[in-house]
Amino acid sequence: MSDQYTFSNPVTRYHQEGFEPQPQDGPGLAGELSPAPDHGESTYRGTGRLTGRRALVTGADSGIGRAAAIAYAREGADVVLNYLPAEQSDAEEVARLVEEAGRKAVLAPGDLTDEAFARSLVATTVRELGGIDLVANVAGKQQHVEEITDLTSGQFEETMRTNLNSLFWIVQEAVPHLPPGSTIVNTASIQGYQPSPNLVDYATTKAGIIAMSQALAQQLAPKGIRVNVVAPGPVWTPLQVAGGQPDDAMPEFGQSTPLGRAGQPVEMAPAYVFLASAESSYVVGAVLDVNGGMPTP
Ligand code: NAD
Numbered sequence: 001m002s003d004q005y006t007f008s009n010p011v012t013r014y015h016q017e018g019f020e021p022q023p024q025d026g027p028g029l030a031g032e033l034s035p036a037p038d039h040g041e042s043t044y045r046g047t048g049r050l051t052g053r054r055a056l057v058t059g060a061d062s063g064i065g066r067a068a069a070i071a072y073a074r075e076g077a078d079v080v081l082n083y084l085p086a087e088q089s090d091a092e093e094v095a096r097l098v099e100e101a102g103r104k105a106v107l108a109p110g111d112l113t114d115e116a117f118a119r120s121l122v123a124t125t126v127r128e129l130g131g132i133d134l135v136a137n138v139a140g141k142q143q144h145v146e147e148i149t150d151l152t153s154g155q156f157e158e159t160m161r162t163n164l165n166s167l168f169w170i171v172q173e174a175v176p177h178l179p180p181g182s183t184i185v186n187t188a189s190i191q192g193y194q195p196s197p198n199l200v201d202y203a204t205t206k207a208g209i210i211a212m213s214q215a216l217a218q219q220l221a222p223k224g225i226r227v228n229v230v231a232p233g234p235v236w237t238p239l240q241v242a243g244g245q246p247d248d249a250m251p252e253f254g255q256s257t258p259l260g261r262a263g264q265p266v267e268m269a270p271a272y273v274f275l276a277s278a279e280s281s282y283v284v285g286a287v288l289d290v291n292g293g294m295p296t297p
């Protein structure tokens with residue numbers, strides 16, 4: 001079976017076409033996507049790069065977060081998995097894969113827009129895993145709205161709370177527990193520098209995540225805590241079909257990248273592993289673009 005160490009042509013490595021429109025209600029389920037995304041279930045091979053790490057991963061049920069959680073477990077980490085209660089079936093699948101890797105999986109469903117709940121995830125991780133030294137903030141909300149006059153205050157607020165406030169709450173809560181050598185990996189997007197006209201609220205949060213991460217990276221570096229960012233391009237996940245893009249954008253999704261295809265979640269995993277591992281010890285406040293070749297600042 002080929003894995004992330006198998007050389008192949010990146011153009012033809014994965015599904016090259018666009019996608020059939022297949023609308024789901026939010027937050028959407030990975031289990032219902034067609035074609036099924038590759039989260040590394042049979043393609044990610046661990047080599048012990050995170051042995052003994054104690055990780056909190058948000059958005060861990062599906063998409064990029066699932067790929068990160070599977071990779072972290074196969075690299076030797078125990079993982080607390082956060083997701084929304086509606087995603088229980090996806091999350092149980094990830095827990096099974098973490099356990100198959102011989103690691104501990106802790107299911108922690110709940111809504112990150114609830115400050116008390118978001119903060120409680122840190123205590124849950126410390127209690128269940130005996131500490132915390134890796135935080136991967138992957139959860140995110142993206143809903144396209146074509147006209148500013150149709151963007152409700154409710155949606156604007158919820159996008160901010162999910163993508164930005166929860167990051168602040170989790171990091172603030174985690175820092176007193178994070179020993180030197182700990183790592184925080186946040187999730188931005190190509191939208192942070194190339195905002196689409198119909199993603200005003202979302203793109204704003206993604207630019208904000210880059211700024212917040214670079215400020216925090218400088219503040220926390222002297223404590224030995226490294227903060228870095230992964231900025232994905234178009235990746236085949238439930239986010240996109242559950243309101244992230246208009247249905248009629250799906251046949252073109254990913255086609256305009258230089259590689260000419262959407263990314264698969266597993267292709268994000270090595271970036272999350274690298275930034276979480278000791279081998280990136282001198283990488284601080286970096287934004288690692290994983291976007292099929294779109295130029296970035
Ligand atoms: P996804 O739908 O699989 O993951 C997003 C997750 O966010 C959901 O599974 C859900 O568990 C979580 N979430 C949303 N609202 C929440 C809330 N209120 N409380 C708790 N959890 C909540 O989609 P994905 O594409 O894998 O998204 C993961 C991250 O990647 C997001 O931050 C997204 O912005 C970012 N991203 C995705 C793409 C892409 O093309 N798919 C591109 C750039 C960045």
Ligand code: MG
Pocket residue numbers: 027028029030061062063083087090238
């Ligand atoms: Mg999900």
